Amino acid sequence: MDDITRPEHLRSQYDTDDKLATRTSVWQPTDDGRDPSNEAFKAIDRAMTGDSDVLEVGCGTGAMAERIAALPGVTLVAIDWSDAFVELARARGVDARQGDVCYLPFEDDSFDVVYAGWMLYHVRDLDRALAEVRRVLRPGGTFVAVTNGDDHLGDLRRETGGRRMVLNFSSENGEFTLGRRFSDVRRQDLETRAVFVDREQAQAYLDTLDEGLVMPDFEGPRTYTGHVTVFEAR
Numbered sequence: 001m002d003d004i005t006r007p008e009h010l011r012s013q014y015d016t017d018d019k020l021a022t023r024t025s026v027w028q029p030t031d032d033g034r035d036p037s038n039e040a041f042k043a044i045d046r047a048m049t050g051d052s053d054v055l056e057v058g059c060g061t062g063a064m065a066e067r068i069a070a071l072p073g074v075t076l077v078a079i080d081w082s083d084a085f086v087e088l089a090r091a092r093g094v095d096a097r098q099g100d101v102c103y104l105p106f107e108d109d110s111f112d113v114v115y116a117g118w119m120l121y122h123v124r125d126l127d128r129a130l131a132e133v134r135r136v137l138r139p140g141g142t143f144v145a146v147t148n149g150d151d152h153l154g155d156l157r158r159e160t161g162g163r164r165m166v167l168n169f170s171s172e173n174g175e176f177t178l179g180r181r182f183s184d185v186r187r188q189d190l191e192t193r194a195v196f197v198d199r200e201q202a203q204a205y206l207d208t209l210d211e212g213l214v215m216p217d218f219e220g221p222r223t224y225t226g227h228v229t230v231f232e233a234r
């Protein structure tokens, strides 16, 4: 295995699925009913013509991988940095392996579609990761990537004294970054909603961020705004 050292903050986030599950549970679709994972799934489905090889990088617990693998004619493989998540994905029947998007253990031109959901913002050497994705994609293949905007939950962060997020792969810079490796980049922007039934649930969410943010008292429920972009690159 190539260099697969993980920064400590990622270990604390992804050595179990508790924090990710706490965060995922509060998200609701846009006012017109669009959910980012569903939109990414549709983009992946659209990108496939006949039997297709699909790679998911940073698969987490494997929920999306399981969904994609159930599509007719799909052969799917998924990788994730976290051993625990690889085990959880395997328990769903997904062909999941431990790996780093910067060192993909696959031959050139192996896949018709590569999917990266909310993971590129963790990658320190983004240029290397995208070069790897491009290398393993067949000519004409599609890369689908989902990420957040810098103002994702900006209202909640402002209210709790948090710093504005600046992601290395975001709604704001994603199109430009992907454009360095792909000639055709499309985007769909979604304004999602985080709904907290009470202060306790909001604080539980903040605690997963490990930033020491404290939610002022409030009578629930409360809604905050998410900014998510689904990119399709060829």
Ligand SMILES: C[S@@+](CC[C@H](N)C(=O)[O-])C[C@H]1O[C@@H](n2cnc3c(N)ncnc32)[C@H](O)[C@@H]1O
Pocket: 010, 014, 020, 057, 058, 059, 060, 061, 079, 080, 081, 082, 085, 099, 100, 101, 102, 116, 117, 118, 119, 122, 123
């Ligand atoms: C926010 S989670 C998203 C998981 C999943 N895609 C989802 O949408 O639920 C980020 C995932 O990326 C993985 N990850 C982070 N950096 C990675 C890297 N360089 N290579 C592979 N996986 C990585 C983490 O272990 C984690 O499972």
